[in-house]
Amino acid sequence: MDTLTxxxxxxxxxxxxMVRFMNVTKKYxxxxxxxxLNLDIAEGEMVSIIGPSGSGKTTVxxxxxxxxxxxxxxxxxGRPLTHMNKNGALVPADRRYLRTAREPIGMCxxxxxxxxxxxxLQNCMEGPVQVLGLTKREARERSEELLELVGMSxxxxxxxxxxxxxxxxxxxxxxxxxMRPKVMLFDEVTSALxxxxxxxxxxxxxxxxSEHSLTMLMVTHQMGFARDISDRICFFxxxxxxxxxxxxxxxxxxxxxxxQQFLSAVKSAD
Amino acid sequence: MFDxxxxxxxxxxxxxxxxxGNTLIAAGAGYLIAIVLGLVLALAQRTPLRSLSWIxxxxxxxxxxxxxxxxxxxxxxxxxxxxxxxxxxTAGMIAIGLHYSAYxxxxxxxxxxxxxxxxxxxxxxxxxxxxxxxxxVIIPQALPPSVAGMGNYLVGIFKDTPMLSVIGxxxxxxxxxxxxxxxxxxxxxxxxxxIIFLAIxxxxxxxIKLFESWVRRRIGID
Amino acid sequence: MAYLEFLAEFGSRFLDGSLITVAQFLLSAAxxxxxxxxxxxLKLARHWVVRxxxxxxxxxxxxxxxxxxxxxxxxxxxxxxxxxxxFTAGFLAVGMNLGAYGAExxxxxxxxxxxxxxxxxxxxxxxxxxxxxxxxxxQALVIMLPGWGNLLIELLKATALVSxxxxxxxxxxxxxxxxxxxxxxxxFGTALVIYYVFAxxxxxxxxxxxxxxxxxxxxxx
Numbered sequence: 001m002d003t004l005t006x007x008x009x010x011x012x013x014x015x016x017x018m019v020r021f022m023n024v025t026k027k028y029x030x031x032x033x034x035x036x037l038n039l040d041i042a043e044g045e046m047v048s049i050i051g052p053s054g055s056g057k058t059t060v061x062x063x064x065x066x067x068x069x070x071x072x073x074x075x076x077x078g079r080p081l082t083h084m085n086k087n088g089a090l091v092p093a094d095r096r097y098l099r100t101a102r103e104p105i106g107m108c109x110x111x112x113x114x115x116x117x118x119x120x121l122q123n124c125m126e127g128p129v130q131v132l133g134l135t136k137r138e139a140r141e142r143s144e145e146l147l148e149l150v151g152m153s154x155x156x157x158x159x160x161x162x163x164x165x166x167x168x169x170x171x172x173x174x175x176x177x178x179m180r181p182k183v184m185l186f187d188e189v190t191s192a193l194x195x196x197x198x199x200x201x202x203x204x205x206x207x208x209x210s211e212h213s214l215t216m217l218m219v220t221h222q223m224g225f226a227r228d229i230s231d232r233i234c235f236f237x238x239x240x241x242x243x244x245x246x247x248x249x250x251x252x253x254x255x256x257x258x259x260q261q262f263l264s265a266v267k268s269a270d
Numbered sequence: 271m272f273d274x275x276x277x278x279x280x281x282x283x284x285x286x287x288x289x290x291g292n293t294l295i296a297a298g299a300g301y302l303i304a305i306v307l308g309l310v311l312a313l314a315q316r317t318p319l320r321s322l323s324w325i326x327x328x329x330x331x332x333x334x335x336x337x338x339x340x341x342x343x344x345x346x347x348x349x350x351x352x353x354x355x356x357x358x359x360t361a362g363m364i365a366i367g368l369h370y371s372a373y374x375x376x377x378x379x380x381x382x383x384x385x386x387x388x389x390x391x392x393x394x395x396x397x398x399x400x401x402x403x404x405x406x407v408i409i410p411q412a413l414p415p416s417v418a419g420m421g422n423y424l425v426g427i428f429k430d431t432p433m434l435s436v437i438g439x440x441x442x443x444x445x446x447x448x449x450x451x452x453x454x455x456x457x458x459x460x461x462x463x464x465i466i467f468l469a470i471x472x473x474x475x476x477x478i479k480l481f482e483s484w485v486r487r488r489i490g491i492d
Numbered sequence: 493m494a495y496l497e498f499l500a501e502f503g504s505r506f507l508d509g510s511l512i513t514v515a516q517f518l519l520s521a522a523x524x525x526x527x528x529x530x531x532x533x534l535k536l537a538r539h540w541v542v543r544x545x546x547x548x549x550x551x552x553x554x555x556x557x558x559x560x561x562x563x564x565x566x567x568x569x570x571x572x573x574x575x576x577x578x579f580t581a582g583f584l585a586v587g588m589n590l591g592a593y594g595a596e597x598x599x600x601x602x603x604x605x606x607x608x609x610x611x612x613x614x615x616x617x618x619x620x621x622x623x624x625x626x627x628x629x630x631q632a633l634v635i636m637l638p639g640w641g642n643l644l645i646e647l648l649k650a651t652a653l654v655s656x657x658x659x660x661x662x663x664x665x666x667x668x669x670x671x672x673x674x675x676x677x678x679x680f681g682t683a684l685v686i687y688y689v690f691a692x693x694x695x696x697x698x699x700x701x702x703x704x705x706x707x708x709x710x711x712x713x
Contacts, residue, residue, distance in 0.1 A: 066391055099397050107395035113388035117410045117489045127396035130406060179396060273571070335645055335691035336684045337652035340663055344684065347676035432559040436656065443559060456567040464564060467556040 016078045018043040018183055018215040019064070024072030026059055033059045034239045037072070043182075044213045048226035051236035052262060057219045060236070061185045064217075065107045068092075077104050077182055103131075106181030110188040112168040114160040120147060120171045121156040124178045132179065139178070146174040150204045166197030170204055177208075184208070186218040190225075198222070205229065223266055227251050235259050279458040282449050286462055289445035290470075296362065296441050297428040303367025304427065305420070308374025312382065313404070315375070333372035339433045341365045346437045362434040370427050377419035381412035414486050421478030425471050432463075442466065498678045502669050509665030510686055516583050516651040516661055523587025524594050524647060531591070532598025533624070546595070553592035558650055561585050566657045582654030582661075590647045597643065601636035602628055634706050641699035645691045652687070662686060 017040035026034040034056045041047050049057045063069050064081070073090065074081045083090040084097045093101065114123050124143035128134040134142070147153050150170040160168050169189055176184060186205065190198045202225050208214060209229045220226050226233060227247040234244040235256075243256045254260045314326040333341070345368075346361040356364070385408055393403040432443035446459035534546035553561065562585040569576060576584065605628050613623040655664035666683035670676050 065395055095400075099399065102394070103397045105395075107391075109388055109391065109395075111386075111388050113386075113392035115389065115392065115407055115411075126406065127398070130402050131397045131399075176395065331692060332684075332688055335649070336687045337649040337663065339652050339656070340666065340680060340683055340687065343667065343670070344676070344680040347670060347680065351674070351676050429557045432557045433653070435559075443557075443563075447563075450567070456563070457571050460560065460564045460568050464556045464560050467560060468552070471555045472551065 017041055017075075018045070018077055019217070020075040021060075021063075022073045022075070024063065024074060025070045026056075026063055026067070027070050032239060034063075037239075037241070039234065039241065041183075041215060041217060043215055045231045046209055046216045046218070046229060047232045047234060048230040049217065049219045049234045049236060050221075050223065050226060050262075051242075055236040056239040057236045058187055061107070061187045061217060061219055064105055064183075064185060065102060076101065103179070104182040105185060106176035106179055106183070107185040108169065108172050108176050108187065108189045110191050112160070112165070112172045112192075114168055114172055114175070116160050119157050119159055120152055120163070120174075123160070123171055124175045127175065127179045143174065143178050146177050147171070149177075149207070150174045151200070164197060165193045166200045169193065169201045173201075173204055173208075181214070183215045183217065186216065186220070188219050188221065190220065190222060221266075223251070223263070235262065237262070274457060274461075275455070278453070278455060279462060282459055283462065285445055285449065286442065286459065286466065289440060289442045290466055292439070293428070293431050293441040294470075296359075296366070296431045296434055296439060297424070299363050300366035300370065300431070301424055301427050303363060304370035304374050304423070307367060307371035309378055309409075311371055311375035312378035315379065316382065330372045330375055333369055334376075338366065338369045338430055339436060341369055342433055342437055358434070358438045361437060362439045366427060366430065366434065369430075370423055373423050373426075374420060377416045377423070378412060380419070381414075381416035382408065384415050385411045410489065414482075414489055417482040417485050418478070421474075421482065424478070425474050428474075429467065429471060495678060498673075498675060499682075502673075502679075502682075505665045505669060506662065506682055506686065509660060509662035509683075510690075512579075512660055512664075513648075513651055513662040513690075516579075516586065516654055516659065517648050519583040520587035520590065520651060521644060521647055523583065524589075524591040524643075527588060527591025528594025528598050531595040532602070535595060535599045536602060550592045550595050553589050554596075558585065558589045559653055559656070561589055562653055562657060578654075578657045578659050581657060582651070582659045586647060586650045586654065590643060590650060593646070594640070594643055597636045597639045598632070601632035601639075604635055605631045630710055634703075634710055637699065637703045637706060641696065641703070644695055644699065648687065648691055648695060 019039075019041040021037045021039040024034060024037040025032065026037075037060070039060070049060055051057045059067070063074065064076070069082055073083055079101060080090060080093075081098070081101045082093055084093045084101075114120075115126065118126065121140070121143055124146060125136070125139040128139035128142060129136060144153065144156065147156050150173055152167060152170050152174065155163060155167060155171075160171070163171065173189075189205075190201055193201065202222070205216075205218075206229055209216070218226070218230070230247050232244060233247050233250040235242050235250060235254075235258075237258050243250060243254060243259045250259065251263065254263055311326055311330055315323045315330070317323050342362060342365040345365040346356060346358065349356045349361070389407055389411065390403065393407050398406070431439075431441050434441055435444035435447060438444065442463050446463045449459040450456040531546045531549050534542050535550065537543050537546070562581070565576065565585045566578065566581040569581075609627055609631065610623070613627040618626065651661060652663040655661050655667065658664065662683050666679050670679035673679065
């Protein structure tokens, strides 16, 4: 396990990773989904998480945004996310602290979760206006820019029910970006899409990778896509990181037997 | 045998129409209370405070399983025991508003439960506060599916207003009763009351359906 | 202690009233079920006149208030030579009113029995009556039982209105006790609690049990 923890940090040599999981354990009732997870993600790094269902991969993302953990600490941008500093001691974070600590994180979901009663533009403006306190004008400018980036400018006044899955997901990416996050989480963002529109979403993510210095954490079933754009791949199995490495290492020369089995199973399914 | 008197019916009609106005006011005011209080009751059942939500839940059950007419008497007569005199209108509005707020809270509850979990998660991912989440995202989505149920209870509250006559609220039934005992003729007033109720409640059902589809379209869900 | 004294003095009146309420409940429930079944099925009839009669009944009774109907039956029917005793007028009005609501339940439940069931019965050359009785209704019954649970609670509450034509039910006794003692909380509060116990701890569990046993009987649980 130690060798995994000691995986070298980002190329620029900074010691403080953007995201750090330290001995994190997550249980649902009696079921342990993640055990003693140690994972560092450097600033600007794109990490993809792959693995069979039930391996705990989605839980990794959900812990950063939606769920409490049972033990361990998660740091984001050098600041503890799950705990807060109280008289020099780390105590579990309360709701209010969690909310501010999560502000640098943005998330996109498998089922988009756009607000159905708001137009594409209103969806993007909601966070900046309500949470960041931007004026409507500032928020509108920012949102229009981002809708442009994801190629959804023309549909900005449409409600989600009038948009295809791919279009909805692109709006959802713009909505998350409008909060100017430092870390973006993509939770199986193409899994609910029809095959012919997956490309429009992956292209947007590609563009983000090449043009922006976001830190990204992505759970995906699309091995080809992950291999193309990731700096690092983590293969999860049974609530642990079974193997991790650069895309070429992991896909080209997997060392662990379970990784090999998984990859060949995925390949034969394609 | 059948001795309907048109002249008498004609004579009492204006009085009944005035009373119909009171009935509509009573129904409207009671409904307004119920709409707001119902939302409060529904939200209170969603607090993480277990004891509070349990108390509210039991309260709602209690209100829903006891007769409205008894609740009207209770509210009207219990005040004076403690030196608070409520006039019939106030007592009536409190009782009927409270009664229907329990029903409406169930409607809202269904509406809240119908909002997908992903909407909550999206709000969390945008760092929205609990208040913002409810006001901006959850309530606007919980209301449209509630409109049908809310409409049914609007008609329901209207049809229950005659019970207010028991404490002397001067609505339609009260007027019909008064006319009947003044003239020793009940056929015309009671029949007219029935016709007036039909004339209002039957078209309302259709109007509510129209309103529901308008709300859904307006809010962009359909 | 004071309340115990109150109970000691007036308990028997609440008991008498409760018995009348139970009687009103049982009689009006039986009537409501019969009417619901009759008019609910008539509303599904093929001939438009038959359907029209059912619709007329249902809309008439759902579109006006129970209190209006009760007064009409009690005060107006005698003018047509039909004088009913107040006890009879009471449960008739309640049963006829709630029966109209029940008819909609029956109609909805029968219509939600899957089409394949109708076709299968047809394929066995069953007569329409037999098909309805043996195949459709048992399944519809399971579908509508939860709705009946709620409706019977509404019916129980509705029986309180018969006190307004001086049937000496629980509500009536509470009013009497209140006007002689002015102990409103005790008088009306006791009645409220009795109605609550009846609805929540007798009626609701009984309906639950019935739902379960019916579901089991047609093999759905």
